[in-house]
Amino acid sequence: MLHKLRISNRFTAKIILVLLLVIIIPTLFTSLSFYWLSDSILKKNARESTIQIAKQTAESLSFILDVGVDTSDFIASDMNIQRAAMELGNSPSYEESWNFQYINTLLNNYVYSNSFVKIVYLLKEEGRGWGSGTFSDQKLKEIQLSDQNWVKEAKRKDGELVWQGLQYDHLSGGGVNTDLVLPVARVLKDFNTMRNIGLVQINLDGQSVVGTIRQLQLGKTGKFFVVDSGGRIMIDSNPDMINKKVENPDLYERIVGDNAVEFEFHMGGVPYYGVKQLLSNGWMIVGTVPVAEISGPLERLQTWILLSSAAFSLVAIGIGLFIARWVTQPVKQLTQSMLSVQNGDLRVRADVRTSDEIGFLSKQFNKMIHKIEQLMRQVEDEQSEKYHAELRAVMHRIHPHFLYNTLSTLRWLIDSKQNDRASEVLSALNHLLEANMGKSGSRITVEEELDIIRKYLIILELRYEKIFQLDLDVEPGTEKVIIPRMLLQPLVENAIFHGIVPKNTDGRISIRIRKYDKYLEFLVEDDGLGIGEDKLKVLNNLETAVENGEIGIGLRHIYDTLRLYYAQNWNCSITSTPGQGTTVRILLKVLSEISSKN
Incomplete structure (x- = not known):
């Protein structure tokens, strides 16, 4: 049964495999081609999009920074502001009062005229x-x-701009940490003498700056921040990071020591993608995001491809199982019929349901089994006739010998x-023949065989005028x-x-019969002359002795009878001691324990 199932499974597996290959190979080829192409396109688009966002953000921040630069230039070049700064503390009080009102009004106008300027200071x-x-x-x-x-x-810079990181204004009277600003400062000079006469500080609106980088979406966890040329963070949505050096050495090296616009680095074992753009004041806006986040659409596409491939595979398996069952069912039935024939059942026939090749094969199988069955009957009949012919030959050979x-x-x-004794022998022979004639068939009971031996011994005693004792x-x-x-x-x-007659004495013959399980043992022993060693070796190999005509x-x-009736289920051995007698042992499997005979 298991062997049959393995054959069927192998055939079914081949059909399913073919269908899977037919469906999966084109699907995989198309899917992988689409995956590789989309991977290239998505990565290219993601990188270009990120770079474009960084450029736009850099332009927006540069515009804000330029506002601070322009405002600083306007104030530093205003002659009234220069004069007021020089006269502060050196002119009458009414002039200082007028200068104070004028300067405050001027500074407030700068603030009101530009939404990115939060506060302007002119300091001594x-x-x-x-x-x-x-x-x-x-x-x-x-x-x-x-x-x-x-x-x-x-x-130290003597008139050049000094940029500071994002911070809260320290000179505002509106409270502590109320105004988030991005300061840019410079010394105020007297254009006539070029000496320092004060300080100008423009505080750009920090909320506008932070809002510019916060509104950018770079993946789920990606972010933008601004660093100076030394790698210190100047603008970040997290105030705690301001004025701190970039901690990740790999990222720091990419920012400071590499001119590439885009780069990759690792943080905590996770691959990151980064872009950077230069701002108008020499700072640099940097954007970082885990690579997995910008490749998210690609991963979803890959998942969809895998799921669709798996779905197609399941469909292929289902179709394969259906077709395999439809195709292999006649093959299974034919295989079962073959196994039944192998087990000896020649009555089985294959069920012919189709007219295709398998149906034709089943039909021819039935014809073959029918022919084999006929030949088997013929062989059995011939073997039976041969068997009975051999039995008849054996019996016909021993009966004439006995007579x-x-x-x-x-x-x-x-x-x-010795007519009287001859008459007695003839009478004993008559009784013996009467006993044999009344028995039909080639088998008798042990009791009947012993009765024949008794009658035969009477004949031999009359002939040799000796007494042959039967025990x-x-x-x-x-x-x-x-x-x-x-x-x-x-x-x-x-x-x-x-054995006995050559001794010219009376003799004794002993017959001992025992049963062991399904085997019957016969021991026939005499007290005759015995058999020589060489002759005994010949007789103990009956098959060879028969072939060589040595018995x-x-x-x-006896050999032919045992061979024909008991096949291999018998054994015959002879032991003998010269001058003391011979013992013949026959061990055979019991044919039947009932007294009825064929």
Whole structure:
């Protein structure tokens, strides 16, 4: 059954495999081609889109920064502002009052005229100055301007702009940390003498700057930030990061030491994609995002391709199973019929349901089995006839031999004028023939075989004028066992002719019968002359002895009988001691334990 199933499964698997290949190969080819093409297009578009966003953001931030630069230039070049800065503390109070109102109005106009300018300060190092909006003169007096880093840097640069990171305004009187600003400062010079006469600080609107980078969407977790030329973060949506150096060394190297607009780096073992663009003030806007986030659409496409391929594969398997069942069902039925024939059932026939090649094969199989069945019957009939012919030949061979020996005895008695004894022999022969004639078939019981031996011994005793004692040791129940006719008689005859008579004395013959499970053992023992060692070796190999013609009719009859009736289920052995006698042992499988005979 398992062998049949394996054959069927292999055939079914081949059909399913073919269908899978037909469906999956084009699907995979199309899917992979589409995947590779879309991967290239999506990556290119994602990179170009990210670079474009970075450029637009850089332009927006540069515009805001340029507003601060322009405002600083306007203020620094205003002669009235220069004069007011020089006269502060050196002119009468009414002039200072007029200058104060004028400067405050001017500074507020700059703020109101541009939405990106949050606060403008005009300061003196000694702690005096002007400011737009809620400028607090008191807070200015609380700090020492000359100690401020940005003041030192502005003086060092001597008129060039000094940019500071995003921070809260420290001079506003509206409260603490209320105005988020991006300061740009410079020293104010007297154009006539080019000496420093004050400081100008333009505070750009920090919320507008942060809003510009916050509104950008770079994946789910990506972000933009601004760094200076040294890699310090100047603008970031997280205030805690301001004025700190970029921590990731790989990213820092890509920002500071690489001029490429786009780059890749690793952070915490995760691959990142980055872009950067230069701003108008020399700073750089940097955008970073995990590579997986910009390739998200590609991953969804890949998932869709895999799912569709799996769906097509399942469809192919389903179709394959259906077709395989439709195609292999007749093959299975034919295979089952073949296995039944293999097990010996020649009555089975294949069911012919179709007219295709498989149907034709089933039809021819039925014809073949029918022909084999006829040939088997013919062979069985021939073997049966041959078997019975051999049995008849065996019986016909032993019966004439038996009669010849008996008639020879009669002739000898008549020639020797022993008519009375000849009459007794003839009477015993008559009784023996009557017993045999009343039995039909080639098999008799053990009891009947022993009766034939008794009658035959009477004839031999009359011929040789000797007493042949017959000792029987028969296990109860074995006397009804069926055995072939004339199985033991030739052994008794050989014991007398070749063992006891040459001694010219009376003799004893012992027959012992025992049953072991399904086997029956016969021991026929005499006290005759025995058999020589060389002859004994020949007799213990009956098959070879028969082929070489080295045994007489009696043992040949026993060998043929055992071979024909018991096939390989028998054993015959002979033991002998010269001068003491011979023992023949026959072990055979019981044919039948019923007394009825064919």
